[in-house]
Amino acid sequence: MGIYAVTGSASGMGAAVVDRLRRDGHTVVTVDLRDADVVADLSTPAGRVAAATSVLERCGGVLDGAVMAAGLGPAPGRERPRLISEVNVLGVTDLLAAWRPALAAADRAKVVVFASNSTTTVPLVPRRVVRALLDGDVDRAVGTLRLLGRAAPTFAYAASKIAVSHWVRQQAVTREWAGAGIRLNALAPGAVMTPLLEQQLATPAEAKRIKAFPVPIGGYGDPEHLAAWVVHMLSDAADFLCGSVVFVDGGSDAWFRATDWPRPVPARRLRSYIGRMRGFRRYGR
Template sequence: MSTYAVTGAASGMGRAVAEKLTAAGHTVIDVDIAEATVQADLSTPVGRREAAAAVLERCGGRLDGAVMAAGLGPAPGRERPRLIAEVNYFGVVELLEAWRPALAAADDAKVVVFSSNSSTTVPMVPGRAVRGLLDGDIDRVLGALRIFGKQAPTFAYAASKIAVSRWVRRTAVTSGWAGAGIRLNAIAPGAVLTPLLEKQLATPAEAKQIKRFPVPIGGFGDPDHLADWVVFMLSDAAAFLCGSVVFVDGGSDAWFRADDWPRGVPARRLRSYLNRMREFRR
């Protein structure tokens, strides 16, 4: 049996994942702000360091995998954009960087990061905010989002999910991750009937917007079904899965960008592509 760290394990999809792993006989080190084995506030640098250290202590320096499900949605509030950036991006990246040696010690560890189809279905997300997250510059992120006023949390959420998806893609293929036997991937759910979505549906204005959003198969996702996908991505069957972002969203991403992906390498990037090929062959 294996040992997994699961953030956001007290509710929603994180809880469903933790329950399925526990039921299968695995050891789960659950992390959340409350009602968890490791209680920590991932919206602060201190909280993230404490969470990382507590998990490393409990796993004895070896982790067979991690599921990064902790996240904040785009609720109203002046401080919400900062909290979203801190939890959704830094609460993933900083913990995983701290846990990398323990994951490498397992030889064939699997990591699943929760992204979102908001990474491809929200228009006009400021690239400066995304780049700010990837560069670790929270002030630049907040500056880029300030122009959106009350809508800033929506764009902060989408920017956080774009950034974390790009971090997964960039990091997964490096020698410190793929080369160390760690398989790093992301799952991008759509509208899943979690407590967060139920709360939004209870507000008439938000419910109207949510129900107008295109979901070709109709309805909402089930947290247990998403958890099944995560368990698969942690299994031996996913050994060849590396740097992927898997959309499980009822067809929304495909509806919005049916012709955008896959796409060949543009001519303007051919030189960079060939240089990377040569670098890899060395």
């Protein structure tokens, strides 16, 4: 049995993951604003440091895996873009950077980061915001987002999930992660019946927008089903899964970009692609 850290553990998909892991006999160190082993606010630097440190103390310096389920949705409010950026991006990258040695100390550790299908279904997300978030520059990201007025929280949410998905793919294949035996992947859900979605559906205007969104199979996801995907991505069956973003969204991503992905390497990038292939050094365990 393993030791796992789960952020966003008090409700929704995070809570469902915790229940499954514990039913399977694993030890879980939970992190959330309330009702958790480690109570911490991931929207602040001090909160992230406290969460990272407390988890390392509780796991004894060895983690078999981590599930980064903490996240904020696009609710209205002037400060919401900053909170989304801090929690959804730095609440993942800062904690995983601190936990990486503990994950490397385990045998074939697995990490699942919660992304979202908003990464491919929200149009016109400013690239400069994504770049700023990848650089860890929340001030620069928020400065651009504020120019978008009331739409800022929606774009902040999509940009945060794009940034964290790119971070997963960039880091997953490096010596520090794959080379250390850690499998780093992301799960991208669609609309899942969590307390956040229930709150949105209680608002007539939000409910109308959500119900109009294309979900080919209909309905909403079940947190238990998403938790089952997470547990699978933490299992030995995922040993060959590295840097993937797995969409579990009822077909929405496929509906929006049926022929966009996969796509061949463009000719203009061929020289760079060949150069990277020649420079590749196999590492991993």
